Amino acid sequence: xxxxxxxxxxxxxxxxxxxxxxxxxxxxxxxxxxxxxxxxxxxxxxxxxxxxxxxxxxxxxxxxxxxxxxxxxxxxxxxxxxxxxxxxxxxxxxxxxxxxxxxxxxxxxxxxxxxxxxxxxxxxxxxxxxxxxxxxxxxxxxxxxxxxxxxxxxxxxxxxxxxxxxxxxxxxxxxxxxxxxxxxxxxxxxxxxxxxxxxxxxxxxxxxxxxxxxxxxxxxxxxxxxxxxxxxxxxxxxxxxxxxxxxx
Amino acid sequence: xxxxxxxxxxxxxxxxxxxxxxxxxxxxxxxxxxxxxxxxxxxxxxxxxxxxxxxxxxxxxxxxxxxxxxxxxxxxxxxxxxxxxxxxxxxxxxxxxxxxxxxxxxxxxxxxxxxxxxxxxxxxxxxxxxxxxxxxxxxxxxxxxxxxxxxxxxxxxxxxxxxxxxxxxxxxxxxxxxxxxxxxxxxxxxxxxxxxxxxxxxxxxxxxxxxxxxxxxxxxxxxxxxxxxxxxxxxxxxxxxxxxxxxxxxxxxxxxxxxxxxxxxxxxxxxxxxxxxxxxxxxxxxxxxxxxxxxxxxxxxxxxxxxxxxxxxxxxxxxxxxxxxxxxxxxxxxxxxxxxxxxxxxxxxxxxxxxxxxxxxxxxxxxxxxxxxxxxxxxxxxxxxxxxxxxxxxxxxxxxxxxxxxxxxxxxxxxxxxxxxxxxxxxxxxxxxxxxxxxxxxxxxxxxxxxxxxxxxxxxxxxxxxxxxxxxxxxxxxxxxxxxxxxxxxxxxxxxxxxxxxxxxxxxxxxxxxxxxxxxxxxxxxxxxxxxxxxxxxxxxxxxxxxxxxxxxxxxxxxxxxxxxxxxxxxxxxxxxxxxxxxxxxxxxxxxxxxxxxxxxxxxxxx
Numbered sequence: 001x002x003x004x005x006x007x008x009x010x011x012x013x014x015x016x017x018x019x020x021x022x023x024x025x026x027x028x029x030x031x032x033x034x035x036x037x038x039x040x041x042x043x044x045x046x047x048x049x050x051x052x053x054x055x056x057x058x059x060x061x062x063x064x065x066x067x068x069x070x071x072x073x074x075x076x077x078x079x080x081x082x083x084x085x086x087x088x089x090x091x092x093x094x095x096x097x098x099x100x101x102x103x104x105x106x107x108x109x110x111x112x113x114x115x116x117x118x119x120x121x122x123x124x125x126x127x128x129x130x131x132x133x134x135x136x137x138x139x140x141x142x143x144x145x146x147x148x149x150x151x152x153x154x155x156x157x158x159x160x161x162x163x164x165x166x167x168x169x170x171x172x173x174x175x176x177x178x179x180x181x182x183x184x185x186x187x188x189x190x191x192x193x194x195x196x197x198x199x200x201x202x203x204x205x206x207x208x209x210x211x212x213x214x215x216x217x218x219x220x221x222x223x224x225x226x227x228x229x230x231x232x233x234x235x236x237x238x239x240x241x242x243x244x245x246x247x248x
Numbered sequence: 249x250x251x252x253x254x255x256x257x258x259x260x261x262x263x264x265x266x267x268x269x270x271x272x273x274x275x276x277x278x279x280x281x282x283x284x285x286x287x288x289x290x291x292x293x294x295x296x297x298x299x300x301x302x303x304x305x306x307x308x309x310x311x312x313x314x315x316x317x318x319x320x321x322x323x324x325x326x327x328x329x330x331x332x333x334x335x336x337x338x339x340x341x342x343x344x345x346x347x348x349x350x351x352x353x354x355x356x357x358x359x360x361x362x363x364x365x366x367x368x369x370x371x372x373x374x375x376x377x378x379x380x381x382x383x384x385x386x387x388x389x390x391x392x393x394x395x396x397x398x399x400x401x402x403x404x405x406x407x408x409x410x411x412x413x414x415x416x417x418x419x420x421x422x423x424x425x426x427x428x429x430x431x432x433x434x435x436x437x438x439x440x441x442x443x444x445x446x447x448x449x450x451x452x453x454x455x456x457x458x459x460x461x462x463x464x465x466x467x468x469x470x471x472x473x474x475x476x477x478x479x480x481x482x483x484x485x486x487x488x489x490x491x492x493x494x495x496x497x498x499x500x501x502x503x504x505x506x507x508x509x510x511x512x513x514x515x516x517x518x519x520x521x522x523x524x525x526x527x528x529x530x531x532x533x534x535x536x537x538x539x540x541x542x543x544x545x546x547x548x549x550x551x552x553x554x555x556x557x558x559x560x561x562x563x564x565x566x567x568x569x570x571x572x573x574x575x576x577x578x579x580x581x582x583x584x585x586x587x588x589x590x591x592x593x594x595x596x597x598x599x600x601x602x603x604x605x606x607x608x609x610x611x612x613x614x615x616x617x618x619x620x621x622x623x624x625x626x627x628x629x630x631x632x633x634x635x636x637x638x639x640x641x642x643x644x645x646x647x648x649x650x651x652x653x654x655x656x657x658x659x660x661x662x663x664x665x666x667x668x669x670x671x672x673x674x675x676x677x678x679x680x681x682x683x684x685x686x687x688x689x690x691x692x693x694x695x696x697x698x699x700x701x702x703x704x705x706x707x708x709x710x711x712x713x714x715x716x717x718x719x720x721x722x723x724x725x726x727x728x729x730x731x732x733x734x735x736x737x738x739x740x741x742x743x744x745x746x747x748x749x750x751x752x753x754x755x756x757x758x759x760x761x762x763x764x765x766x767x768x769x770x771x772x773x774x775x776x777x778x779x780x781x782x783x784x785x786x787x788x789x790x791x792x793x794x795x796x797x798x799x800x801x802x803x804x805x806x807x808x809x810x811x812x813x814x815x816x817x818x819x820x821x822x823x824x825x826x827x828x829x830x831x832x833x834x835x836x837x838x839x840x841x842x843x844x845x846x847x848x849x850x851x852x853x854x855x
Contacts, residue, residue: 012771028491028612040724044775045768049289054497054607056386057292074608077450096428097772104405107290107397115398116353124345129362135355139380142355142387146291181353 002026006034008046009088010098019086027112031087032060032071034117035217047098051096053210058147062099063088068149068210090152103148109167112195113175118183134182141177141221143213146170150207150217156200169207176221179192179228193229198222252432252704257283257402258687259680260422260437262409262464265293266385266672267652267679268443269392270345274680275441276399283402283435285424287444287459289392290405294445294456295672297501298385299603300369301377302349303666304342308363315339319847320854322667324526325371325556326631327659327804327814328851329477329822332843334658338667338674344353345673347376349618354391356380368505368542370554371664373530373854375626380504381601382841388669405432409463410780411703412440412471412648413696419648420693423703427777428772432704436695437679438687441649441679442468442634446799447481447788449727451627452735455487455498461781462788464654468634473645475825476656476838477632478788479795479806482663483740485560489578494611496626499581499604501665503621504553506543506600508583509535509600510564511620512572517550518579522563527555539589558662558805561625565740568624578624584617593617625740626723629668631659631721631805632795635824640686641679644798644826647686652678710766714829716846723779726760730785733757738793743810744800750793758786787833787847794835795823 004025007018021038032050039046050060053072060071065079065086079085093101123130148168156162167175175192178184192198205218215221261268264286276282286293306315319339323330346364357365357377366375380387397403406427413421413434444464446454447606469475485500512518523531531552532538538551548659553560564579574580579677583601587593594617598605600607603615610622634643634650641649659667670805715738737750761782766775798839801815802808821837828834843851 021404026492029493030611033493039774044722044724044766045773047772047774051288051292051332052294052297053457053494054297055610056383056603057296057457058290059289075611100428100772102428103289107403107405110394113396115394118351118353121351126362127350130355130358131362132358135358138355142380142390143383145296145386146390175503178353181355184353 004034004076005084006038008035008038008099010046011095011136012097013095016095018086018088025081029076030072031064031074031076031085033072034073034076035087047096047100047177049100054116056145058145061090061147061149061152063090063152068152070147070149070212073212090148092154092158093148093154102144106146106148106151106170109171110174113167113171113178114186114188114191116178116181116184119185123152137244138177138180138182140215141180143215144170144173145213147212149212153206153210155204157208162197166200167211168229169222171219172198172201172225173215173217175198176225177243179225189228189232193233198225198229201226252434253794254434255283255402256436256778257281258437259283259439259441259683260285260435261441261443262422262467263293263443263445263446263652263654264403265443265652266295266388266392266669267676268293268441269389269396270673270676271441271443271651272682272685273392273396273399273529273681274320274403274677275399275684278681278684280684283404283835285404285407285409285422285435287408288406290403291389293389294460295385295389295669295698297455297498298388298669299378299382299498300502300505301367301378301666302342302346302388302669303369303372303383304346304378304670305339306343306346306364306366306378308359309366310374312378316850317344317373317854318376320851322658322664323660323851325662325664327662328660328819329803330660331638332847334675336847337638337678338658338670341674342670343694345677346672348673349388349391352391352395354387357386367502368550368554369665370501370560371556372666377666379502381599382500382601384669392591404433408777408780409467410707411606411699412467413699414471415693415696417472418646418690420692421608421695423700425707427772430773430776432664433699434695436693438690439647439649440691441651441683442654443650443652443679445653447630447785448627449737450731450734450785450789450792452626452731453487453496454627455496456627461784463781463784464650465633465791466784466787468643468645468648468650469791469825469827471645471648472827473643473648474634474635475633475685475791476822477660477795478791478825479799480631480661480804481627481792481821482557482629482631482805483561483625484628485557485564486623487583488612489574489622489624490576490612497607498626498628499621499623500601502558503581503583503601503604504551505542505581506597507539507586507589508553508559508581509551509585510553511580512567513574513580513581518567518572519555519560519563523552523555524559528574531555556662557665558807561740562807566624573623573782576622578622580620581623582620584619606818628665629653631663632656632659639678640682641675642682647690649679649683651675656760661806710764710776721760721764723764723766723775723782726764727778727783727785730754730757730789734789734792738789738796740807742796742806742808744797747793747797751790754786754790754793761786790833791825794833795825798823798835798837
């Protein structure tokens with residue numbers, strides 16, 4: 001059986017280093033399988049976060065040969081195995097241990113986004129009527145598995161650390177899903193401009209490239225949200241009308 | 249004594265899948281302080297994997313559907329061992345559960361007139377499953393999670409409960425450790441609600457992740473509560489069989505609902521070969537009728553691929569055993585054949601089954617619109633669990649509630665697909681309501697600090713000797729040996745002889761688990777966590793095996809080669825387990841209460 005070498009980052013918040021592990025590989029294996037073999041046989045205390053092993057839960061995000069990916073969906077057959085495969089934690093988040101990062105910031109951000117607020121029900125039994133086409137428009141955003149790879153790759157967070165001023169691509173997808181929800185009545189546009197900092201995004205589309213769910217984050221979520229901000233706050237005609245007649 | 253943090257809640261919910269979140273939302277809506285403890289990050293629990301949909305008699309697609317039909321279907325699927333009161337409540341309240349989700353932002357696929365669309369599923373007489381493509385579970389958990397976080401519920405993520413604390417007879421709190429630092433937390437609560445899900449990790453081939461080690465069942469058992477129906481483990485007929493790393497991962501029943509057929513290596517649709525008497529009247533006897541059913545023809549009967557999961561799994565095992573399996577030890581599941589029936593079949597498949605399309609393409613290099621999948625049975629769901637009161641979901645230990653997969657009763661001997669998501673909504677809500685009232689009606693609890701400290705000491709003892717195990721093996725090895733034992737000896741087809749050997753093996757594994765030691769430090773140490781989960785898995789494995797031995801008949805998911813038929817007398821009782829005063833597992837036959845006349849009448853009418 002063939003073997004491959006994995007150069008795995010081992011460490012803590014205080015620092016760490018890469019360590020090489022060789023393990024047997026077989027057809028169809030993914031990176032997470034190799035990590036599990038190494039954990040079971042060579043390094044029982046190797047820290048890795050995972051759950052579903054099928055690309056649904058978004059737990060096993062890491063950087064594989066420098067690329068933000070899900071370990072469970074990265075097949076070894078797609079990687080060059082003549083040199084060590086590097087596996088390291090997402091670099092935009094603080095390390096907890098080895099491959100595990102502290103992603104709690106994302107959960108705090110979500111709490112700050114205005115919740116879904118539906119229009120009154122359309123029917124007596126408290127239900128609504130919607131067309132499939134209306135639903136289809138937002139399904140793309142609701143596919144998000146919260147793996148936070150888009151947050152990891154976004155330079156506003158990764159390099160500029162603007163976590164306090166910018167919610168990141170994941171939450172623009174979330175907000176787009178709410179803003180374009182056929183039933184929602186809330187207005188999140190003022191926050192988008194201010195607290196959520198949509199203006200910091202300069203559309204490099206790095207997030208779109210790494211999304212394992214192929215959500216067109218930049219084109220379908222962020223740009224339309226930017227347009228809403230522009231329409232609401234920077235439309236000169238609207239501004240003039242607002243001034244003259246107190247309309248918003 | 250190691251350092252620990254303490255927290256106080258009125259209701260402490262353990263587990264953050266669909267049941268835990270739904271319960272926490274309801275408890276917090278009742279105005280009590282609610283905390284959630286969960287083993288993983290929020291939104292990662294196995295509810296996220298549910299594909300097919302939520303069974304609820306909304307009757308949006310077929311007006312003949314109503315709660316009575318759903319009730320009768322559930323009872324028939326469970327081979328009448330179900331707690332009938334739970335089956336009734338479930339069927340009556342599931343539609344409101346779906347409407348609640350929609351009110352919180354869930355977006356289901358729609359009918360032409362804009363209502364929630366429903367699809368066919370195994371064992372359901374009419375199209376009944378509200379769904380979002382094949383990612384219904386994601387829609388559900390995200391909706392509950394997002395709704396929950398705005399309610400001010402405290403969430404302790406990546407935190408695992410190891411012991412329940414008691415105040416006299418009453419359950420009064422819990423001891424937990426956090427994964428990140430390995431520090432202990434002590435929770436004091438007026439009511440504790442278990443929603444810890446399944447036990448899949450007791451088996452080698454499973455659709456469940458590392459989390460599902462039967463924690464809730466073991467915690468309840470150790471706290472003196474009863475377990476029930478533990479012989480009924482659902483093996484889902486269609487898990488992936490190749491590549492090895494994904495063996496066991498689920499392939500939704502929705503594939504068959506959309507017209508997918510099961511074939512052996514000779515290309516024969518073997519499901520037509522064996523249709524059980526109980527379902528003969530409802531099952532198509534030719535391919536044409538089966539196809540019409542999947543396309544919404546209300547006059548057609550369902551194809552045999554949509555028979556109950558226990559039966560389909562056994563038929564697949566039969567084909568494999570008799571040498572008619574696929575190259576990697578499964579059978580073929582083919583949806584691509586619908587090309588012959590539908591224009592734009594490839595687009596249709598991608599639209600209806602996007603996750604399956606992606607899963608096979610990415611993990612197995614299989615293009616499901618053009619070629620068949622290889623599938624085989626995988627350990628999927630525990631019908632049994634904590635014995636609860638139907639209306640309140642309180643266990644036999646006062647102050648301890650349970651909902652969802654870790655609770656027993658609704659599904660009897662076999663669960664219908666789609667009935668787990670509705671279970672979570674209906675009984676999560678009920679458990680939340682009743683746990684909150686219990687907390688309001690009963691005073692504060694006193695925590696037994698000595699018991700808490702003993703629990704912490706037990707957990708830390710695993711580090712003694714710095715990882716030099718007394719018997720030379722580590723926690724992963726013991727877990728694997730247990731999984732192999734259960735897979736081989738207490739699987740889909742069981743015999744007394746094999747289950748007795750399993751019991752012996754479990755006893756030896758207990759000794760090894762006692763002696764196991766781990767290396768490294770307390771921070772995010774999977775070896776330590778695996779060792780801490782072992783006693784739970786062992787309790788579950790023993791409970792499954794003892795119940796399996798005691799039920800000397802074949803019914804639902806429990807199939808005995810040495811007792812291959814049903815036994816009328818045993819069909820009137822549940823098996824109940826609890827920890828005896830001597831620390832040994834006690835098993836008791838408990839007669840099922842007489843079905844009230846109106847419910848009996850529904851069942852008779854629907855036969």
